[in-house]
Amino acid sequence: MDWMTTIADAVPAWDGDVAKARALQSTLAGQVSLVEDFAEPARIAGVDVGFEEQGAITRAAAVLLDARSLQPLAHALARLPTRMPYIPGLLSFRELPAVLQALAGLPEQPGLVFVDGQGIAHPRGLGIAAHLGVITGLPTIGVAKTILVGTHAPLGEQRGDSVPLLFKGRAVGTVLRSKPKVRPLIVSPGHRVSIEGAARRVLAGCTRYRLPEATRWADKLASRRG
DNA sequence: GCGACAG
């Protein structure tokens, strides 16, 4: 993969320098695009991370699905020694190395990737989904189960109901009810996807469960339950 | 200074 050569710069080995990592995020955030410049993909993917050996091993899963049927076609796993602790706001530095390796293991690259976590709904505009998008150049969408930053108005009860997620006076994502009577999903671009497009695609990617099929499969495989 | 804080 051509983007493999850029990983060292965009996801440097952890050296404990939080300020430096944050500065890099701010720089990369400037490369995020919310413009949808791609054709509707035939293949999508879901990626997620789990841990083994009490956290010593980071295990990433990437699942390729048919965009229309949402049926899984293939998957790849990657296991790497965990190199840094979980630090709110710096999740991507901890998980992306393994995610990139899993993604590279798929038989073909997807036209869109669903990532477990925030996209631009992040303190510096570069959650793990946006970071992955900038590194790979692939369209990505962040699908989180809880809010990292931002506030929102009360949400309706029906499937598809949504309200903007606001942060520092501007919309950075969507709080989306993917299914009646369940906690809403926190959806945000990503890369090469608009706020509206991200929410629309996530809703289309959810069938009978709260989470998108792509995310469910990736989660299952990363947590070694699949 | 005091909380909040994706996975």
Next chain:
DNA sequence: ATCTTGTCGC
């Protein structure tokens, strides 16, 4: 995220 059984509610 992970440690972990049964249990309350739709």
